[in-house]
Amino acid sequence: MPDTHEAPPTEREQHVLTAPVSTTSIATRSRTLSDSVPTTFGERVRDSIRYTRGRGALEIGIIFLAVLIGFIIAGLVAPNDFPFLAPSNLSGVISQSIPVLALLGIAAGILMIAGEFDLSLGANLGFSAIVFIRVSEEIGWGWGVAAALGSGIGIALVNGLIVVVTKIPSFIATLGMGFFWVGASFFVNGTAPAILSGAKDDVLTTLFVGDFGVFRMQLVWLLIMGVVGWLFLHRHKLGNHIFAVGGNAQAAKAISINPGRVKLLAFGIFGGLVAFAAILIAVRTNSMQPGSTVDYTLMAIAAAVVGGTSLLGGRGSIIGMIIGAALIRIIENGLILAKAPGFYIQLFVGLIIVVAAIFNKLMEGKAS
Amino acid sequence: MTETTAITEELLRVEGVTKRYGANTVLDDVSFTIGRNEVVGLLGDNGAGKSTLVKIMSGVVPMTQGAYFWEGTRYDGIDRQKTEELGVETIFQDSALVPQMSITRNIFMGREITNPLGLMKMREMDRITTEILDTVVTIEGIKSAKQLVGSLSGGQAQAVAIARAVHFKRSLLILDEPTSALAVRATEALLAYLRQLKGEGVSSVLVTHNLHHAYEVCDRHIVMNHGRKILDVRREETSVEELTAAVVEGAVGVERFRAGTF
Amino acid sequence: MKGHNEVIATRFRPLAAVVALAGAGALALTGCTAASNASSETGGLEDGFGSRSENRDAYFFTYYNPASDVFWAQILNGAEDAAELGGLELTHQTAEGDPDKMVDLVSTAIATSPSIIFMPFNEGEKWVSVACDAADAGIEVIAYNVPAPDSAADCVSAFVGQDFFEVGTLVGARLLEEVDLQAGDKVLFPAEEPEQNYAIQRGGGVQEALDEVGAEGEYLRTSGADEEALNSLTAWLTANPDVKAITPLGGTPHRNIVAAMEAAGVSVPVVGFDTSPQVIDGIKNGAIIATADQQGFIQGFQSVMQGVLWLDFGFAPANINSGGTGLIDESNVSFLEEDDLQGVRF
Structure with missing residues (x-):
């Protein structure tokens, strides 16, 4: 054993971390961080692009734009063979299909950032839609909206409590609860679809599915929810806590953030968004067939993953989730418009999801 | 056993701390004091109870028995919220920061600067972060406060964690194996920095395997063995050899060392 | 009843609702022994x-x-x-x-x-x-x-x-009666899962009937979800305004087909499978010609x-x-709505 202890460094060298020995001196070096803070507009743009890379939204956004521009050009050149820009496609399909999946993608994505999954999404969606329809038909749609939100949030919070209190992995807990709520949908409704008819007045129609020629009200809702969601997730301190807990729960805990409470918050937001999507679906289709919404669970997770949300937690963005959903939906739409054989559309969509996920994984490494 | 000499001003004192997990006693009747302006080394082999002790000091884990005093006042049912208020900051090995978040967001995690609606003032937080990184600790190779912590080296990340603790004027810094992720020169700088902090009124507890690092920088050493405190000695009164004997062979090792048979 | x-x-x-759900558990327990x-x-x-x-x-x-x-x-x-x-x-x-x-x-x-x-x-x-x-x-x-x-x-x-296939031929025959289909005419066969047995059998039966004139069925997957079905049906109809008739092979496309035709601005004859309140409405207001009831x-x-x-x-x-050999159409749809036939016909 050597018995000499090494002398502390007396001169400041080019360390990764340098600290002056003297208690009073403050490091003075030729170049500091403040020197590299961007000042001009150009620098600021370059700076923000550099620190947006590899965080999910930017790269897939570029791909989405490319696909979209391609579709628009094809729609302009051959409006009969590829009627992408036909009002019945824009208003009838695109502006209604994207918002629902995007809201569900945001729901699943926020929960994934917090490090959890809810595989009962589809079941919750179906049950909340049935609650909305039933309550609306009995005592008016205002109550229906409130009841659906209550049911969606309630179901999600129960899941959250099970996961947080028992520490059972959310995969298992929510999978089981998903079966339960599908069964519950049949129990409260029977196997015939719940039908929204008498309660659907003009106000309800305009509010949730209003037709403005080339777009629908759902798109407006997506815009509102997107902005609010962005402010919450990326600019609010609670959003910051969601990232912290999903990224490293131990670190969050050490700084006295309560991971359980933050996860419950994420589950609650998840439930609210799912219920809202349920209302949009029910008002559009005027009905809800129990047991028919299970597929939405994995579609929502796929939208979030395509949009750059990490399956391991701590990473993702609202814009990415919206783009992920939009990409899946317009490709689905484009395949049908291009008259791809009906048997294989799912095959293509599945392939695209996998390719996008691999692409995002590669881009993740480029983050700085 | 060597009794410690008087500590000028008492900061944290624990008395009779015992921790059991079921039938398994991890800590057995441990008492010590950490004074203001002190750097204390907490040493011991794997399984000696160091990390449990750290978790109890920082309030993450409750003790089974024992008392917690801060500046002479006793606190019962201490938790992380309370130690946070008191000014204890723990930098856990590899887990102090969130790699997917930017430096700014890590530094202000849980202490965000917000408007009344709770929305964060990102510009202000970025500006302060830049300032901290330029003045409090100087870190080579960091380009922007917006950089992800995951893109930093182990040493840079460690420095960010320390910068956070210092910026928020913590009174007691507990570092759990801070040097394990660091290159040699970064380690030297870190140790030097702990001494500087002492001058600024911040006490540190350095938990480490590396006796040389500890001996180099600590004013006092506490050695744990199988959940018990076996040595609590000022730096002048010991040597690396004695500490080695204590860590490797426990109380027997200390006796043998003093008898000259180690 | x-x-x-x-x-x-x-x-x-x-x-x-929650109280009712608590009851679901109890019902499940007694269900197997309820005789x-x-x-x-x-x-x-x-x-x-x-x-x-x-x-x-x-x-x-x-x-x-x-x-x-x-x-x-x-x-x-x-x-x-x-x-x-x-x-x-x-x-x-x-x-x-x-x-x-x-x-x-x-x-x-x-x-x-x-x-x-x-x-x-x-x-x-x-x-x-x-x-x-x-x-x-x-x-x-x-x-x-x-x-x-x-x-x-x-x-x-x-x-x-x-008998899925046999009923399919009946539906196809009815379609030929109602619509003047020519060789090469396009008929949409939307199904929840086109590769499942029911869809293959029913679609095969319909196609066998259509083979007589040379019209061709095209399968489209709608999934079992109403919203998804509306999306794919509307998009397909927008892209294929030349479609001559539609035969929904399952309940999901059938109950959404009228809404999809409205959204896409297409209006063609529909004869399909399975009944639901939407299909009954469609038959009553003429948007659907007939459906095969199990x-x-x-x-x-x-x-x-x-x-x-x-x-x-x-x-x-x-x-x-x-x-049987009969379908539900305008002439007999009222049976499905009679109060005293609930539980028998619907």
Whole structure:
């Protein structure tokens, strides 16, 4: 054993971390961080692009734009063979299909950032839609909206409590609860679809599915929810806590953030968004067939993953989730418009999801 | 056993701390004091109870028995919220920061600067972060406060964690194996920095395997063995050899060392 | 019997939904043992129908619980009516959608030595061995709703249910009657899952009829979700305004097809499969020409009636296509809405 202890460094060298020995001196070096803070507009743009890379939204956004521009050009050149820009496609399909999946993608994505999954999404969606329809038909749609939100949030919070209190992995807990709520949908409704008819007045129609020629009200809702969601997730301190807990729960805990409470918050937001999507679906289709919404669970997770949300937690963005959903939906739409054989559309969509996920994984490494 | 000499001003004192997990006693009747302006080394082999002790000091884990005093006042049912208020900051090995978040967001995690609606003032937080990184600790190779912590080296990340603790004027810094992720020169700088902090009124507890690092920088050493405190000695009164004997062979090792048979 | 939808409406209280759900558990526990006996007074007809044979115990197994499933409630109603007429001591038990439970229920029933067992084969091979155990024990096994797999040919004597392919040819024939289809004309075949047996069989039947004039069916996957179905149907119709007719192969595309045609600005004749409130509306207002109904009541009634004929007179049971040769259209849609026929027709 050597018995000499090494002398502390007396001169400041080019360390990764340098600290002056003297208690009073403050490091003075030729170049500091403040020197590299961007000042001009150009620098600021370059700076923000550099620190947006590899965080999910930017790269897939570029791909989405490319696909979209391609579709628009094809729609302009051959409006009969590829009627992408036909009002019945824009208003009838695109502006209604994207918002629902995007809201569900945001729901699943926020929960994934917090490090959890809810595989009962589809079941919750179906049950909340049935609650909305039933309550609306009995005592008016205002109550229906409130009841659906209550049911969606309630179901999600129960899941959250099970996961947080028992520490059972959310995969298992929510999978089981998903079966339960599908069964519950049949129990409260029977196997015939719940039908929204008498309660659907003009106000309800305009509010949730209003037709403005080339777009629908759902798109407006997506815009509102997107902005609010962005402010919450990326600019609010609670959003910051969601990232912290999903990224490293131990670190969050050490700084006295309560991971359980933050996860419950994420589950609650998840439930609210799912219920809202349920209302949009029910008002559009005027009905809800129990047991028919299970597929939405994995579609929502796929939208979030395509949009750059990490399956391991701590990473993702609202814009990415919206783009992920939009990409899946317009490709689905484009395949049908291009008259791809009906048997294989799912095959293509599945392939695209996998390719996008691999692409995002590669881009993740480029983050700085 | 060597009794410690008087500590000028008492900061944290624990008395009779015992921790059991079921039938398994991890800590057995441990008492010590950490004074203001002190750097204390907490040493011991794997399984000696160091990390449990750290978790109890920082309030993450409750003790089974024992008392917690801060500046002479006793606190019962201490938790992380309370130690946070008191000014204890723990930098856990590899887990102090969130790699997917930017430096700014890590530094202000849980202490965000917000408007009344709770929305964060990102510009202000970025500006302060830049300032901290330029003045409090100087870190080579960091380009922007917006950089992800995951893109930093182990040493840079460690420095960010320390910068956070210092910026928020913590009174007691507990570092759990801070040097394990660091290159040699970064380690030297870190140790030097702990001494500087002492001058600024911040006490540190350095938990480490590396006796040389500890001996180099600590004013006092506490050695744990199988959940018990076996040595609590000022730096002048010991040597690396004695500490080695204590860590490797426990109380027997200390006796043998003093008898000259180690 | 009270209409199923009514039962639900009175059971459902928005604010007490949770309480109702708590009840779901209790119901699930009692479901498997809930038995309803349709007992007969002695007697029967003079020739011995309904009385000739001594052992009149029989079991009727449902896969889904008729208490919460309208379609299976129709099946059970038919079975109970036939049992009463034929003097069978019919015990009903449900597996509540649990394949393993069905095996347990049938095994237990064999031990009580009934003369006949009526069961569906929704889970195919899984239930063959227990059905053959019953046959080995001298019990007559009659299948309904879903036919037994070939491996059970020696154990199961007959099947009563919709013959998907045959009904498909009926639907196709009706389409040809209503629409002047030419060679090369495009007909949309939307289905929840086009690669599943029901869609292949039904679509194959329709196509066989269309082959006569050379019209071509195109499959489209809609999934079982209404919103997804609306998306794909609307997009497809927008891209294919030259479509000449639509034959939805399943309930989901069928109940959304009218809305999709409106959204896409397309209006073509529709003849499809399965009934729902939306399809009934469509038939009433002329947007849908006709639909093939599985006629669940007949599946229960005819299987049990054949059992009685076998029991008392030894007649060999036959395979019966419960869908019949008729479709539901404007002329007979009112049957589906009559209050006193809820539980029988719908």
